[in-house]
Structure formats: structure tokens, C-alpha cells
Amino acid sequence: MKWVKRxxxxxxxxGVMAGVIGAAGWWMSRRVPDWYARRxxxxxxxxxxxxxxxxxxxxxxxxxxxxxxFTDSSRHGxxxxxxAKTLQIxxxxxxxxxxxxxxxxxxxxxxxxxxxxxxxxxxxxxxxLILAATAKDMGTVVxxxxxxxxxxxxxxxxxxxxxxxxxxLPQSFWDxxxxxxxxxxxSPLPKWQKGxxxxxxxxxxxxxxxxxxxxxxxxxxxxxxxxxxxxxPYDVSNNHRSLxxxxxxxxxxNKTLTLEVQPLTSAERVDLLATLRAPRLEPTPxxxxxxxxxxxx
Numbered sequence: 001m002k003w004v005k006r007x008x009x010x011x012x013x014x015g016v017m018a019g020v021i022g023a024a025g026w027w028m029s030r031r032v033p034d035w036y037a038r039r040x041x042x043x044x045x046x047x048x049x050x051x052x053x054x055x056x057x058x059x060x061x062x063x064x065x066x067x068x069x070f071t072d073s074s075r076h077g078x079x080x081x082x083x084a085k086t087l088q089i090x091x092x093x094x095x096x097x098x099x100x101x102x103x104x105x106x107x108x109x110x111x112x113x114x115x116x117x118x119x120x121x122x123x124x125x126x127x128x129l130i131l132a133a134t135a136k137d138m139g140t141v142v143x144x145x146x147x148x149x150x151x152x153x154x155x156x157x158x159x160x161x162x163x164x165x166x167x168x169l170p171q172s173f174w175d176x177x178x179x180x181x182x183x184x185x186x187s188p189l190p191k192w193q194k195g196x197x198x199x200x201x202x203x204x205x206x207x208x209x210x211x212x213x214x215x216x217x218x219x220x221x222x223x224x225x226x227x228x229x230x231x232x233p234y235d236v237s238n239n240h241r242s243l244x245x246x247x248x249x250x251x252x253x254n255k256t257l258t259l260e261v262q263p264l265t266s267a268e269r270v271d272l273l274a275t276l277r278a279p280r281l282e283p284t285p286x287x288x289x290x291x292x293x294x295x296x297x
Contacts, residue, residue, distance in 0.1 A: 033166055035125040036132055036141055041094070049098030053091055060261065061232050061243050063087050067263040068202055086248060086262045093255040096122045117142075124255045128160065140165045146220070148250050154225035155216075155247060178221050185214045190279065198273045202264065204231060204242045211276045212244075229272060230261060244272060 041049070067085075091099070100122060117133040123143075124130070132143035145161040162174045192214065195207035204212075209231045219226040228247035235241070246268065249260035264272065 033132075033141065033143065033163065035123055035130070036121070036143070041098075045094075046098045046101055049092075049094040050102040051098075053095040053099035054102075056089055056091060056095070057232050060087055060089055060245065061234060064202070064232070064243055064245055064261075064263045086260050089259045089261060091257045091259075093122065093124050096257065124252050124257060127252050129157075129252060129257070135164070138164060142169075148252070150228055150247060150250055151225070153228065155228040155250070156225055157220045158223045159221075182218055182221055185218055186280065189214050193277050193279065196273060196276045198244065198269050198276075200266065200269075202243055202269060203234075204244050206240050206242075208244075208273070208276055209242045212272075215276070227272065227275065229264075230259070244269070 064087075100120070116136060118136060120131070120133040122129070123132055127147070129146045129148055130143050131146075132141055134140070135142040141164075143161075143163045144159060145163070146157045147160050148155070148157045150156070159174070162169045189211060192207045192211035195205070196211045197205045198208055212227075212229065212231060216226050218224075229244050230247055231242040231244050233242045244264055245261040246264055247259060248262055249258075251258045
């Protein structure tokens with residue numbers, strides 16, 4: 001009967017198309033994105049890049065301390081020359097990766113992710129910040145694409161895409177990891193919030209930094225606006241003292257991250273500490289679906 005033959009042909013056609021789509025998806029998931037390149041820097045080159053990043057951080061800390069000294073001297077009527085009210089920080093892709101590797105070695109971050117990921121990288125491409133690594137269970141490069149910006153006085157870092165190779169992953173895949181990461185960061189948060197301190201001279205202790213960075217990551221993962229505050233370590237090899245500064249601009253161009261910062265006032269430091277110590281009263285809501293803003297070129 002004709003209708004039976006047509007039905008069989010339709011089933012065969014659907015099966016063939018499903019196979020083609022599945023094969024294409026598998027092929028795309030194994031293809032490395034154009035912007036991803038495994039780094040072959042020598043240990044000396046990596047150390048030099050990390051050192052340049054450290055100098056940029058220390059330059060910013062010294063400038064912020066000069067601002068604080070000027071404020072204190074003005075309050076007591078002593079003459080002083082005011083430094084620039086804002087400062088621009090520029091870090092290249094190589095410097096960020098060198099900085100990350102040094103911190104990774106100092107604080108043992110790789111112990112938490114090495115069984116799942118290898119060769120983590122920070123990539124800047126088309127105005128986006130990308131965190132990429134090889135997922136061991138998938139055997140391919142997995143990347144998360146962020147679009148950082150300042151909006152209405154808040155730091156926004158929405159997730160534009162999550163990719164396996166060049167294949168955009170479904171929302172359900174990202175939701176699973178987002179929920180797991182959020183739970184892991186929220187668990188120790190009350191302890192850090194309770195111990196958080198910011199002294200009158202602007203120095204933040206390790207608990208304050210841990211609480212602030214955890215809150216920031218939770219907000220980023222769930223596409224929430226976050227306070228535009230960056231914590232700069234006085235000593236990169238020791239995170240017991242850091243200096244919070246306010247972000248006033250963020251740009252990515254030519255594989256360089258450019259930040260504009262200014263010191264926090266005493267009132268802003270008080271508000272920041274109150275925010276850090278405030279408990280998260282409600283569970284973190286699920287973020288909006290991941291978009292597909294960034295396309296492979």
C-alpha cells in the first residue's frame with residue numbers, strides 16, 4: 001500500500017537526518033574553537049608575565065594608599081599633593097594567565113578541579129572574557145563566555161554561551177553545573193561573612209575577600225548584578241591583607257583587559273562591610289537562559 005511505503009520512507013528519512021545531526025554535533029563538539037590555542041610558554045615566560053601583572057597590582061595598591069594618605073592629611077589640615085582620582089589598570093591575556101598560574105600554585109586551586117579539568121585558560125576574544133579548559137570526562141574543550149560591563153553602578157557579567165568545542169550546550173547542561181557550583185560556594189559563606197573585617201585604613205582581611213569573591217561568583221553564575229569592587233592583595237603570595245577599590249569602567253580589546261578604578265571612601269567601606277556580613281536570606285534564584293550572542297567566526 002502506498003501510504004505504508006510513504007510512512008516507511010518518512011521513518012527512514014527521519015532516522016537518517018537524526019544520524020546526520022548527531023554526527024554533526026559530535027564533530028562540532030570535538031572541534032577546537034578558533035580563539036583557543038594551547039599555550040607553550042616556557043616557565044620563564046610565564047613567570048615574567050605573572051611578574052608584570054603583579055607590578056600592575058602593586059602600582060594600583062600604592063596609588064590607592066597615596067589617595068588615603070592625602071585624605072587623612074587633608075582632614076588634619078596638613079598640605080599634600082592629591083594623586084589622580086582614578087587609575088587605569090591594563091592586563092594582557094598572557095599576564096592574566098601567568099597571574100592565575102602563580103595564584104593556582106600558591107593556593108592549590110588545582111586540587112579542586114584537576115580531576116575534572118586540565119589546561120585552564122583565560123581568553124579574551126571579541127570583547128568577551130572566556131574561561132576555557134579541557135573537560136576530562138568529555139575529552140574536549142569546554143568554555144564559558146562572559147560579557148562583562150558596568151551598568152547602573154553595578155558589575156554585570158552575563159553568560160553569553162557555554163560551548164563544548166564549537167557546539168553550544170543546552171541550558172540543562174549549564175544549569176546542572178551552575179547549581180552545583182552555587183551550592184559549594186554558599187556552604188562556607190556564613191563563616192567568611194562572620195569573620196569579615198575592613199579596617200579604617202581600608203585593609204580587608206582574608207575572610208572579607210573570600211566572602212566578597214564568593215558572592216561575586218554566585219552573582220555571576222546566576223546573572224545577577226554585583227557590587228563593582230575589586231580586592232587587590234598587598235602581597236600576591238599572601239592574601240591575608242587586601243585593598244578594596246571601586247571599578248568605574250571595564251573594557252576588553254586587543255586581548256587586553258582594561259579596568260578603571262578609584263579608592264573607596266570611608267562611608268563606602270562601611271557599606272561594603274555591612275553588605276559582606278549580611279546573610280543571603282533567600283535561595284539564589286535560577287538565572288535566565290543562556291543566550292547565543294557570541295558566534296564562531
